[in-house]
Amino acid sequence: xxxxxxxxxxxxxxxxxxxxxxxxxxxxxxxxxxxxxxxxxxxxxxxxxxxxxxxxxxxxxxxxxxxxxxxxxxxxxxxxxxxxxxxxxxxxxxxxxxxxxxxxxxxxxxxxxxxxxxxxxxxxxxxxxxxxxxxxxxxxxxxxxxxxxxxxxxxxxxxxxxxxxxxxxxxxxxxxxxxxxxxxxxxxxxxxxxxxxxxxxxxxxxxxxxxxxxxxxxxxxxxxxxxxxxxxxxxxxxxxxxxxxxxxxxxxxxxxxxxxxxxxxxxxxxxxxxxxxxxxxxxxxxxxxxxxxxxxxxxxxxxxxxxxxxxxxxxxxxxxxxxxxxxxxxxxxxxxxxxxxxxxxxxxxxxxxxxxxxxxxxxxxxxxxxxxxxxxxxxxxxxxxxxxxxxxxxxxxxxxxxxxxxxxxxxxxxxxxxxxxxxxxxxxxxxxxxxxxxxxxxxxxxxxxxxxxxxxxxxxxxxxxxxxxxxxxxxxxxxxxxxxxxxxxxxxxxxxxxxxxxxx
Numbered sequence: 001x002x003x004x005x006x007x008x009x010x011x012x013x014x015x016x017x018x019x020x021x022x023x024x025x026x027x028x029x030x031x032x033x034x035x036x037x038x039x040x041x042x043x044x045x046x047x048x049x050x051x052x053x054x055x056x057x058x059x060x061x062x063x064x065x066x067x068x069x070x071x072x073x074x075x076x077x078x079x080x081x082x083x084x085x086x087x088x089x090x091x092x093x094x095x096x097x098x099x100x101x102x103x104x105x106x107x108x109x110x111x112x113x114x115x116x117x118x119x120x121x122x123x124x125x126x127x128x129x130x131x132x133x134x135x136x137x138x139x140x141x142x143x144x145x146x147x148x149x150x151x152x153x154x155x156x157x158x159x160x161x162x163x164x165x166x167x168x169x170x171x172x173x174x175x176x177x178x179x180x181x182x183x184x185x186x187x188x189x190x191x192x193x194x195x196x197x198x199x200x201x202x203x204x205x206x207x208x209x210x211x212x213x214x215x216x217x218x219x220x221x222x223x224x225x226x227x228x229x230x231x232x233x234x235x236x237x238x239x240x241x242x243x244x245x246x247x248x249x250x251x252x253x254x255x256x257x258x259x260x261x262x263x264x265x266x267x268x269x270x271x272x273x274x275x276x277x278x279x280x281x282x283x284x285x286x287x288x289x290x291x292x293x294x295x296x297x298x299x300x301x302x303x304x305x306x307x308x309x310x311x312x313x314x315x316x317x318x319x320x321x322x323x324x325x326x327x328x329x330x331x332x333x334x335x336x337x338x339x340x341x342x343x344x345x346x347x348x349x350x351x352x353x354x355x356x357x358x359x360x361x362x363x364x365x366x367x368x369x370x371x372x373x374x375x376x377x378x379x380x381x382x383x384x385x386x387x388x389x390x391x392x393x394x395x396x397x398x399x400x401x402x403x404x405x406x407x408x409x410x411x412x413x414x415x416x417x418x419x420x421x422x423x424x425x426x427x428x429x430x431x432x433x434x435x436x437x438x439x440x441x442x443x444x445x446x447x448x449x450x451x452x453x454x455x456x457x458x459x460x461x462x463x464x465x466x467x468x469x470x471x472x473x474x475x476x477x478x479x480x481x482x483x484x485x486x487x488x489x490x491x492x493x494x495x496x497x498x499x500x501x502x503x504x
Contacts, residue, residue, distance in 0.1 A: 056406075071125070080107075081117055084103065087101075088100065097125060098138050120406070132148055134148075167184060168502055170469065172212065173497050179192040181214075183246070196208060205230065210223065216264060220245055220269055223241075225241075238256075241255035255297070260277070260320065261274045268302075272321040274321055288317070322364075322366070332346070340360070340379045341361075343357065362378035368418045372391060374423075387401075388401045390421075411459050414461075415439075418442070423440070427452060436449050437452075437470075450468070450488045451483065455474070456470050456471070463501070467485065475497075479493075479496070480494040
Protein backbone atom coordinates (compact mmCIF):
# COMPACT_ATOMS: atom_id res chain seq x y z
CA UNK A 1 0.00 0.00 0.00
CA UNK A 2 1.27 3.43 -0.81
CA UNK A 3 2.51 5.63 2.00
CA UNK A 4 0.92 8.79 0.70
CA UNK A 5 -1.45 9.91 3.39
CA UNK A 6 -5.02 10.82 2.66
CA UNK A 7 -6.56 7.63 3.87
CA UNK A 8 -6.52 5.90 0.51
CA UNK A 9 -4.30 8.46 -1.15
CA UNK A 10 -6.68 11.44 -1.27
CA UNK A 11 -5.31 14.21 0.91
CA UNK A 12 -7.88 14.96 3.55
CA UNK A 13 -6.16 17.98 5.10
CA UNK A 14 -5.60 19.98 1.94
CA UNK A 15 -7.96 22.17 -0.06
CA UNK A 16 -7.90 20.65 -3.57
CA UNK A 17 -9.30 22.79 -6.35
CA UNK A 18 -11.64 22.26 -9.31
CA UNK A 19 -11.37 22.10 -13.13
CA UNK A 20 -9.13 20.29 -15.61
CA UNK A 21 -6.68 21.05 -18.37
CA UNK A 22 -4.88 18.12 -19.96
CA UNK A 23 -1.53 18.14 -21.69
CA UNK A 24 -0.34 14.96 -23.33
CA UNK A 25 3.30 15.81 -23.93
CA UNK A 26 4.49 18.61 -21.66
CA UNK A 27 8.21 19.23 -21.66
CA UNK A 28 8.16 22.00 -19.14
CA UNK A 29 5.05 23.69 -17.96
CA UNK A 30 3.53 26.50 -15.96
CA UNK A 31 0.06 27.85 -15.29
CA UNK A 32 -2.05 28.64 -18.32
CA UNK A 33 -2.77 32.30 -18.73
CA UNK A 34 -3.92 34.68 -21.41
CA UNK A 35 -1.05 36.10 -23.45
CA UNK A 36 -0.23 39.64 -22.47
CA UNK A 37 -1.06 41.99 -25.35
CA UNK A 38 1.54 44.19 -26.97
CA UNK A 39 1.22 47.74 -25.75
CA UNK A 40 2.39 50.04 -28.47
CA UNK A 41 4.17 53.24 -27.52
CA UNK A 42 3.12 56.34 -29.42
CA UNK A 43 6.56 57.63 -30.17
CA UNK A 44 10.06 56.32 -30.85
CA UNK A 45 11.53 58.33 -28.01
CA UNK A 46 9.22 56.57 -25.53
CA UNK A 47 10.34 53.17 -26.84
CA UNK A 48 13.97 54.12 -26.36
CA UNK A 49 13.45 54.53 -22.61
CA UNK A 50 11.95 51.07 -22.11
CA UNK A 51 13.89 48.53 -20.02
CA UNK A 52 14.33 44.78 -20.55
CA UNK A 53 12.22 42.80 -18.13
CA UNK A 54 14.23 40.65 -15.70
CA UNK A 55 13.61 37.04 -16.83
CA UNK A 56 14.61 34.15 -14.56
CA UNK A 57 12.92 31.07 -16.03
CA UNK A 58 11.47 30.01 -19.40
CA UNK A 59 9.36 26.90 -19.96
CA UNK A 60 7.49 25.35 -22.87
CA UNK A 61 4.26 23.36 -22.58
CA UNK A 62 2.87 21.26 -25.44
CA UNK A 63 -0.80 20.41 -25.05
CA UNK A 64 -3.32 18.19 -26.78
CA UNK A 65 -5.81 19.03 -29.51
CA UNK A 66 -6.08 20.50 -32.96
CA UNK A 67 -4.53 22.96 -33.33
CA UNK A 68 -2.07 21.80 -30.70
CA UNK A 69 -1.47 24.51 -28.08
CA UNK A 70 2.18 25.38 -27.49
CA UNK A 71 2.88 28.02 -24.85
CA UNK A 72 6.01 29.65 -23.52
CA UNK A 73 5.71 30.47 -19.83
CA UNK A 74 8.07 33.18 -18.64
CA UNK A 75 8.70 34.06 -14.98
CA UNK A 76 10.97 36.55 -13.33
CA UNK A 77 10.92 39.81 -11.37
CA UNK A 78 9.78 43.26 -12.37
CA UNK A 79 12.45 45.92 -12.60
CA UNK A 80 10.81 47.85 -9.76
CA UNK A 81 7.46 48.21 -8.06
CA UNK A 82 6.18 50.58 -10.75
CA UNK A 83 7.20 48.51 -13.78
CA UNK A 84 4.58 47.30 -16.27
CA UNK A 85 4.87 45.27 -19.45
CA UNK A 86 5.12 47.87 -22.18
CA UNK A 87 6.24 45.95 -25.26
CA UNK A 88 6.55 42.38 -26.44
CA UNK A 89 8.20 41.38 -29.71
CA UNK A 90 8.68 37.94 -31.24
CA UNK A 91 10.68 36.80 -34.22
CA UNK A 92 11.95 33.50 -35.54
CA UNK A 93 15.28 32.61 -37.11
CA UNK A 94 15.57 29.02 -38.37
CA UNK A 95 14.49 26.86 -35.40
CA UNK A 96 14.96 29.60 -32.84
CA UNK A 97 12.23 31.81 -31.36
CA UNK A 98 13.46 35.10 -29.93
CA UNK A 99 11.07 36.97 -27.63
CA UNK A 100 11.74 40.41 -26.21
CA UNK A 101 9.86 41.71 -23.16
CA UNK A 102 10.27 45.38 -22.26
CA UNK A 103 9.11 47.17 -19.12
CA UNK A 104 7.81 50.69 -18.85
CA UNK A 105 10.28 53.55 -18.31
CA UNK A 106 11.82 54.07 -14.90
CA UNK A 107 10.14 56.54 -12.55
CA UNK A 108 11.97 58.68 -10.08
CA UNK A 109 9.06 58.58 -7.64
CA UNK A 110 8.87 54.78 -7.51
CA UNK A 111 9.22 53.29 -3.97
CA UNK A 112 12.28 51.13 -3.35
CA UNK A 113 11.92 47.39 -3.99
CA UNK A 114 13.97 45.29 -1.58
CA UNK A 115 12.41 41.87 -2.24
CA UNK A 116 11.51 41.87 -5.91
CA UNK A 117 8.02 41.57 -7.38
CA UNK A 118 7.58 38.26 -9.26
CA UNK A 119 5.57 37.85 -12.47
CA UNK A 120 4.54 35.10 -14.88
CA UNK A 121 3.57 35.61 -18.54
CA UNK A 122 2.29 33.16 -21.16
CA UNK A 123 3.28 33.61 -24.80
CA UNK A 124 1.66 31.30 -27.40
CA UNK A 125 3.72 29.82 -30.26
CA UNK A 126 2.08 29.03 -33.58
CA UNK A 127 3.50 25.59 -34.42
CA UNK A 128 0.70 24.30 -36.64
CA UNK A 129 2.71 24.46 -39.87
CA UNK A 130 6.12 23.89 -38.32
CA UNK A 131 8.03 20.69 -39.17
CA UNK A 132 9.02 18.23 -36.49
CA UNK A 133 12.37 18.90 -34.85
CA UNK A 134 14.19 20.57 -31.98
CA UNK A 135 13.48 24.23 -31.27
CA UNK A 136 14.99 26.90 -29.03
CA UNK A 137 13.13 29.69 -27.26
CA UNK A 138 15.08 32.69 -25.93
CA UNK A 139 13.35 35.34 -23.82
CA UNK A 140 15.52 38.30 -22.91
CA UNK A 141 18.55 36.03 -23.16
CA UNK A 142 17.20 33.13 -21.09
CA UNK A 143 16.89 29.99 -23.22
CA UNK A 144 15.11 26.66 -23.17
CA UNK A 145 14.71 23.92 -25.77
CA UNK A 146 11.85 21.65 -26.73
CA UNK A 147 11.13 18.91 -29.21
CA UNK A 148 8.20 19.37 -31.57
CA UNK A 149 6.65 16.18 -32.94
CA UNK A 150 4.28 17.89 -35.31
CA UNK A 151 1.30 15.79 -34.19
CA UNK A 152 -0.97 15.61 -31.18
CA UNK A 153 -1.04 12.73 -28.77
CA UNK A 154 -4.82 12.66 -29.02
CA UNK A 155 -7.08 13.89 -31.85
CA UNK A 156 -9.42 16.81 -31.35
CA UNK A 157 -9.66 16.94 -27.61
CA UNK A 158 -8.37 15.96 -24.24
CA UNK A 159 -9.46 12.37 -23.78
CA UNK A 160 -8.49 8.96 -25.08
CA UNK A 161 -11.35 6.48 -24.62
CA UNK A 162 -10.53 3.18 -23.01
CA UNK A 163 -10.52 0.41 -25.63
CA UNK A 164 -8.97 -2.50 -23.72
CA UNK A 165 -9.62 -4.14 -20.38
CA UNK A 166 -7.86 -2.98 -17.27
CA UNK A 167 -4.76 -4.78 -16.05
CA UNK A 168 -5.42 -3.54 -12.50
CA UNK A 169 -8.62 -2.82 -10.53
CA UNK A 170 -9.65 0.73 -9.65
CA UNK A 171 -12.16 1.72 -6.97
CA UNK A 172 -13.66 5.21 -7.12
CA UNK A 173 -16.56 7.41 -6.04
CA UNK A 174 -18.99 7.68 -8.95
CA UNK A 175 -20.86 10.77 -10.05
CA UNK A 176 -23.82 9.51 -8.01
CA UNK A 177 -21.73 9.50 -4.82
CA UNK A 178 -21.66 5.71 -4.57
CA UNK A 179 -18.67 3.36 -4.47
CA UNK A 180 -17.79 1.79 -7.83
CA UNK A 181 -15.07 -0.57 -9.00
CA UNK A 182 -13.63 -1.31 -12.40
CA UNK A 183 -12.15 -4.77 -12.17
CA UNK A 184 -9.40 -6.39 -14.20
CA UNK A 185 -10.35 -7.95 -17.53
CA UNK A 186 -13.17 -6.27 -19.40
CA UNK A 187 -12.99 -3.10 -17.30
CA UNK A 188 -16.77 -3.00 -16.74
CA UNK A 189 -17.88 -0.70 -13.94
CA UNK A 190 -19.43 -2.42 -10.93
CA UNK A 191 -21.57 -0.53 -8.43
CA UNK A 192 -20.95 -1.52 -4.81
CA UNK A 193 -23.23 0.85 -2.87
CA UNK A 194 -26.58 2.26 -3.91
CA UNK A 195 -27.76 4.55 -1.14
CA UNK A 196 -25.57 7.65 -1.56
CA UNK A 197 -27.71 10.76 -1.35
CA UNK A 198 -26.85 14.41 -0.97
CA UNK A 199 -28.97 16.05 1.70
CA UNK A 200 -31.02 18.45 -0.40
CA UNK A 201 -33.66 19.16 2.22
CA UNK A 202 -33.67 19.47 5.98
CA UNK A 203 -35.97 16.46 6.40
CA UNK A 204 -34.11 14.13 4.01
CA UNK A 205 -31.43 11.71 5.29
CA UNK A 206 -28.03 11.88 3.61
CA UNK A 207 -25.47 9.17 2.92
CA UNK A 208 -21.99 9.80 1.55
CA UNK A 209 -18.86 7.73 0.93
CA UNK A 210 -15.20 8.69 0.94
CA UNK A 211 -11.59 7.58 1.43
CA UNK A 212 -11.61 4.40 -0.64
CA UNK A 213 -8.84 1.87 -0.05
CA UNK A 214 -8.59 -1.34 -2.05
CA UNK A 215 -6.69 -4.37 -0.76
CA UNK A 216 -3.55 -5.61 -2.50
CA UNK A 217 -5.40 -8.55 -4.11
CA UNK A 218 -8.21 -6.29 -5.31
CA UNK A 219 -10.94 -8.27 -3.51
CA UNK A 220 -11.80 -6.02 -0.56
CA UNK A 221 -12.64 -2.31 -0.61
CA UNK A 222 -12.58 -0.30 2.60
CA UNK A 223 -14.33 3.04 2.80
CA UNK A 224 -15.82 5.55 5.20
CA UNK A 225 -19.61 5.90 5.29
CA UNK A 226 -21.34 8.98 6.69
CA UNK A 227 -25.07 8.90 7.34
CA UNK A 228 -26.92 12.01 8.46
CA UNK A 229 -30.42 11.75 9.92
CA UNK A 230 -32.55 14.87 10.48
CA UNK A 231 -33.41 15.56 14.12
CA UNK A 232 -35.30 18.54 15.61
CA UNK A 233 -32.13 20.51 16.34
CA UNK A 234 -30.15 19.62 13.20
CA UNK A 235 -28.55 16.43 11.92
CA UNK A 236 -27.44 13.33 13.77
CA UNK A 237 -24.50 11.56 12.12
CA UNK A 238 -23.45 7.95 12.11
CA UNK A 239 -19.92 7.51 10.79
CA UNK A 240 -18.20 4.19 10.35
CA UNK A 241 -15.52 2.17 8.59
CA UNK A 242 -16.95 -0.40 6.18
CA UNK A 243 -15.47 -3.14 4.00
CA UNK A 244 -17.06 -4.52 0.82
CA UNK A 245 -16.19 -8.05 -0.29
CA UNK A 246 -16.21 -8.27 -4.10
CA UNK A 247 -16.32 -12.08 -4.01
CA UNK A 248 -19.45 -12.34 -1.85
CA UNK A 249 -21.10 -8.98 -2.68
CA UNK A 250 -21.41 -8.29 1.04
CA UNK A 251 -20.48 -5.24 3.09
CA UNK A 252 -19.47 -5.23 6.74
CA UNK A 253 -19.15 -2.54 9.41
CA UNK A 254 -15.76 -3.00 11.10
CA UNK A 255 -15.55 0.19 13.20
CA UNK A 256 -18.64 2.15 14.28
CA UNK A 257 -16.90 5.45 14.93
CA UNK A 258 -15.01 7.98 12.83
CA UNK A 259 -11.83 6.30 11.50
CA UNK A 260 -8.66 8.38 11.55
CA UNK A 261 -7.11 6.83 8.47
CA UNK A 262 -6.93 3.18 7.42
CA UNK A 263 -4.71 0.96 5.28
CA UNK A 264 -4.45 -2.70 4.20
CA UNK A 265 -1.34 -4.68 5.08
CA UNK A 266 0.16 -5.86 1.75
CA UNK A 267 -0.61 -9.45 0.88
CA UNK A 268 -3.22 -9.81 3.62
CA UNK A 269 -6.76 -8.80 4.58
CA UNK A 270 -5.54 -7.11 7.77
CA UNK A 271 -6.88 -3.56 7.92
CA UNK A 272 -5.12 -1.09 10.25
CA UNK A 273 -7.00 2.03 11.31
CA UNK A 274 -6.68 5.01 13.59
CA UNK A 275 -9.28 6.03 16.15
CA UNK A 276 -11.02 9.35 16.40
CA UNK A 277 -9.60 11.76 18.96
CA UNK A 278 -11.09 11.39 22.41
CA UNK A 279 -13.00 14.31 23.97
CA UNK A 280 -10.68 16.24 26.24
CA UNK A 281 -7.50 14.95 24.58
CA UNK A 282 -6.33 18.49 23.85
CA UNK A 283 -5.96 20.36 27.12
CA UNK A 284 -4.56 23.44 25.34
CA UNK A 285 -2.98 24.26 22.01
CA UNK A 286 0.04 21.95 21.72
CA UNK A 287 -0.77 20.24 25.02
CA UNK A 288 -2.49 16.85 25.32
CA UNK A 289 -3.78 14.51 27.99
CA UNK A 290 -1.61 11.41 27.61
CA UNK A 291 -4.20 9.29 29.41
CA UNK A 292 -6.57 9.84 26.46
CA UNK A 293 -4.05 8.94 23.77
CA UNK A 294 -5.17 6.10 21.48
CA UNK A 295 -3.15 3.66 19.38
CA UNK A 296 -3.59 1.96 16.02
CA UNK A 297 -6.13 -0.86 15.85
CA UNK A 298 -6.53 -3.60 13.23
CA UNK A 299 -9.10 -6.15 12.12
CA UNK A 300 -8.41 -9.31 10.12
CA UNK A 301 -11.28 -9.69 7.65
CA UNK A 302 -10.47 -13.37 7.13
CA UNK A 303 -10.57 -14.45 10.78
CA UNK A 304 -12.61 -11.60 12.22
CA UNK A 305 -10.00 -11.04 14.95
CA UNK A 306 -9.25 -7.53 16.18
CA UNK A 307 -6.23 -6.25 18.05
CA UNK A 308 -4.24 -3.16 18.98
CA UNK A 309 -1.26 -3.05 16.62
CA UNK A 310 0.64 -0.08 18.05
CA UNK A 311 0.29 1.46 21.48
CA UNK A 312 0.67 5.23 22.01
CA UNK A 313 4.05 4.78 23.69
CA UNK A 314 5.01 8.45 23.58
CA UNK A 315 1.75 9.79 24.97
CA UNK A 316 0.32 10.98 21.65
CA UNK A 317 -2.74 9.64 19.88
CA UNK A 318 -1.76 7.86 16.66
CA UNK A 319 -3.57 8.30 13.36
CA UNK A 320 -3.23 7.93 9.56
CA UNK A 321 -1.58 4.47 9.51
CA UNK A 322 0.34 3.45 6.38
CA UNK A 323 1.96 0.06 5.80
CA UNK A 324 5.37 -0.24 4.18
CA UNK A 325 5.37 -2.38 1.00
CA UNK A 326 7.05 -5.32 2.77
CA UNK A 327 4.56 -5.22 5.66
CA UNK A 328 7.31 -4.98 8.26
CA UNK A 329 6.71 -1.35 9.18
CA UNK A 330 3.59 0.62 9.98
CA UNK A 331 3.98 4.39 9.85
CA UNK A 332 1.60 6.95 11.34
CA UNK A 333 1.30 10.51 12.62
CA UNK A 334 1.47 11.50 16.27
CA UNK A 335 -1.44 13.82 17.04
CA UNK A 336 0.26 16.84 18.58
CA UNK A 337 -1.61 19.85 17.21
CA UNK A 338 -5.25 20.63 16.53
CA UNK A 339 -4.49 21.48 12.91
CA UNK A 340 -2.27 20.01 10.23
CA UNK A 341 -0.10 16.91 10.19
CA UNK A 342 1.51 15.41 13.25
CA UNK A 343 5.06 14.19 13.72
CA UNK A 344 6.09 11.16 11.68
CA UNK A 345 6.79 7.84 13.40
CA UNK A 346 6.70 4.16 12.56
CA UNK A 347 6.71 0.78 14.26
CA UNK A 348 9.15 -2.01 13.35
CA UNK A 349 7.27 -5.27 13.99
CA UNK A 350 10.35 -7.43 13.48
CA UNK A 351 12.45 -5.53 16.00
CA UNK A 352 9.43 -4.59 18.17
CA UNK A 353 10.54 -0.95 18.18
CA UNK A 354 8.72 2.37 18.04
CA UNK A 355 10.80 4.90 16.04
CA UNK A 356 9.90 8.61 16.06
CA UNK A 357 11.44 11.20 13.74
CA UNK A 358 10.37 14.07 16.03
CA UNK A 359 9.22 16.12 13.01
CA UNK A 360 6.26 16.42 10.68
CA UNK A 361 7.09 15.56 7.06
CA UNK A 362 3.71 16.10 5.40
CA UNK A 363 2.64 13.76 2.61
CA UNK A 364 4.95 10.82 2.06
CA UNK A 365 5.44 7.52 0.28
CA UNK A 366 7.45 4.39 1.11
CA UNK A 367 9.99 3.05 -1.38
CA UNK A 368 9.28 -0.46 -2.79
CA UNK A 369 12.03 -1.97 -0.62
CA UNK A 370 10.82 -0.04 2.47
CA UNK A 371 14.33 1.41 2.85
CA UNK A 372 13.53 5.10 2.38
CA UNK A 373 10.70 7.58 2.02
CA UNK A 374 9.83 10.50 -0.23
CA UNK A 375 8.00 13.43 1.40
CA UNK A 376 7.09 17.06 0.78
CA UNK A 377 6.79 18.88 4.14
CA UNK A 378 3.24 19.96 3.31
CA UNK A 379 2.08 19.75 6.89
CA UNK A 380 -0.94 22.01 6.54
CA UNK A 381 -1.86 24.28 3.65
CA UNK A 382 0.78 25.10 1.06
CA UNK A 383 3.33 27.78 1.91
CA UNK A 384 4.86 27.86 -1.58
CA UNK A 385 8.20 26.50 -0.38
CA UNK A 386 7.39 22.79 -0.51
CA UNK A 387 9.82 20.49 -2.35
CA UNK A 388 10.22 16.72 -2.66
CA UNK A 389 12.82 15.16 -0.36
CA UNK A 390 14.24 11.65 0.15
CA UNK A 391 15.41 10.18 3.44
CA UNK A 392 16.38 6.68 4.49
CA UNK A 393 14.21 4.99 7.08
CA UNK A 394 16.92 4.92 9.74
CA UNK A 395 19.10 7.83 8.70
CA UNK A 396 18.72 11.50 9.48
CA UNK A 397 20.12 12.98 6.27
CA UNK A 398 17.64 14.10 3.64
CA UNK A 399 18.22 14.80 -0.05
CA UNK A 400 16.19 17.31 -2.03
CA UNK A 401 14.90 15.70 -5.22
CA UNK A 402 12.71 18.31 -6.91
CA UNK A 403 14.51 21.43 -8.12
CA UNK A 404 14.19 24.93 -6.73
CA UNK A 405 11.71 26.54 -9.11
CA UNK A 406 9.08 29.23 -8.66
CA UNK A 407 6.50 26.46 -8.23
CA UNK A 408 6.16 24.35 -5.11
CA UNK A 409 6.09 20.54 -5.37
CA UNK A 410 4.08 18.07 -3.33
CA UNK A 411 2.30 14.68 -3.21
CA UNK A 412 5.21 12.26 -3.95
CA UNK A 413 4.55 8.77 -5.32
CA UNK A 414 7.51 6.42 -5.81
CA UNK A 415 7.37 4.12 -8.84
CA UNK A 416 6.99 0.35 -8.32
CA UNK A 417 10.54 -0.10 -9.65
CA UNK A 418 11.89 2.50 -7.23
CA UNK A 419 13.62 4.43 -10.00
CA UNK A 420 11.44 7.55 -10.17
CA UNK A 421 9.11 9.75 -8.14
CA UNK A 422 5.90 11.22 -9.51
CA UNK A 423 4.60 14.38 -7.91
CA UNK A 424 2.52 17.48 -8.52
CA UNK A 425 4.03 20.88 -9.18
CA UNK A 426 1.88 23.92 -8.53
CA UNK A 427 2.04 25.96 -11.68
CA UNK A 428 0.47 29.22 -10.63
CA UNK A 429 1.42 30.01 -7.09
CA UNK A 430 -0.74 29.70 -4.01
CA UNK A 431 -3.82 31.15 -5.69
CA UNK A 432 -3.76 28.88 -8.72
CA UNK A 433 -5.69 25.65 -9.23
CA UNK A 434 -3.27 24.37 -11.85
CA UNK A 435 -0.88 21.48 -11.19
CA UNK A 436 1.77 19.87 -13.37
CA UNK A 437 2.02 16.08 -13.33
CA UNK A 438 5.77 15.49 -13.03
CA UNK A 439 8.00 12.39 -13.07
CA UNK A 440 11.63 12.65 -11.98
CA UNK A 441 14.33 9.93 -11.91
CA UNK A 442 15.81 9.29 -8.48
CA UNK A 443 19.37 8.59 -9.64
CA UNK A 444 19.65 11.68 -11.81
CA UNK A 445 18.25 12.69 -15.17
CA UNK A 446 15.77 15.18 -16.53
CA UNK A 447 12.33 15.41 -15.01
CA UNK A 448 9.40 15.05 -17.37
CA UNK A 449 6.09 16.86 -17.18
CA UNK A 450 3.08 14.93 -18.45
CA UNK A 451 0.37 17.54 -18.38
CA UNK A 452 -1.28 20.38 -16.52
CA UNK A 453 -4.37 19.54 -14.47
CA UNK A 454 -6.72 21.07 -11.95
CA UNK A 455 -8.13 19.36 -8.88
CA UNK A 456 -5.99 16.26 -8.75
CA UNK A 457 -7.46 13.80 -6.24
CA UNK A 458 -5.26 10.81 -5.58
CA UNK A 459 -1.98 10.05 -7.34
CA UNK A 460 -0.91 6.44 -7.73
CA UNK A 461 1.22 4.29 -9.96
CA UNK A 462 -0.38 1.28 -11.57
CA UNK A 463 1.09 -1.98 -10.25
CA UNK A 464 3.10 -2.46 -13.47
CA UNK A 465 4.52 1.06 -13.31
CA UNK A 466 3.16 2.02 -16.75
CA UNK A 467 0.48 4.49 -15.69
CA UNK A 468 -0.22 7.22 -13.19
CA UNK A 469 -3.79 7.09 -11.92
CA UNK A 470 -5.73 10.01 -10.43
CA UNK A 471 -8.97 11.93 -10.81
CA UNK A 472 -9.27 15.50 -12.02
CA UNK A 473 -11.83 18.00 -13.18
CA UNK A 474 -14.52 20.15 -11.58
CA UNK A 475 -15.51 18.63 -8.27
CA UNK A 476 -19.01 17.84 -9.51
CA UNK A 477 -17.67 16.38 -12.78
CA UNK A 478 -14.49 14.52 -11.87
CA UNK A 479 -13.07 11.81 -14.12
CA UNK A 480 -10.61 9.05 -13.30
CA UNK A 481 -7.58 9.11 -15.59
CA UNK A 482 -4.61 6.92 -16.34
CA UNK A 483 -1.68 8.73 -17.94
CA UNK A 484 0.88 6.66 -19.85
CA UNK A 485 4.24 7.47 -18.26
CA UNK A 486 6.16 6.83 -21.48
CA UNK A 487 4.22 8.93 -23.99
CA UNK A 488 1.85 11.04 -21.89
CA UNK A 489 -1.29 9.63 -23.51
CA UNK A 490 -4.38 10.15 -21.36
CA UNK A 491 -6.93 7.37 -20.87
CA UNK A 492 -10.30 7.96 -19.24
CA UNK A 493 -11.13 5.11 -16.87
CA UNK A 494 -14.37 6.27 -15.27
CA UNK A 495 -16.72 9.12 -14.42
CA UNK A 496 -15.95 9.90 -10.80
CA UNK A 497 -13.17 10.73 -8.36
CA UNK A 498 -10.98 9.70 -5.44
CA UNK A 499 -9.55 6.57 -7.11
CA UNK A 500 -7.76 3.77 -5.27
CA UNK A 501 -5.66 1.15 -7.02
CA UNK A 502 -3.94 -1.97 -5.75
CA UNK A 503 -0.34 -1.41 -4.61
CA UNK A 504 2.54 -2.78 -6.71
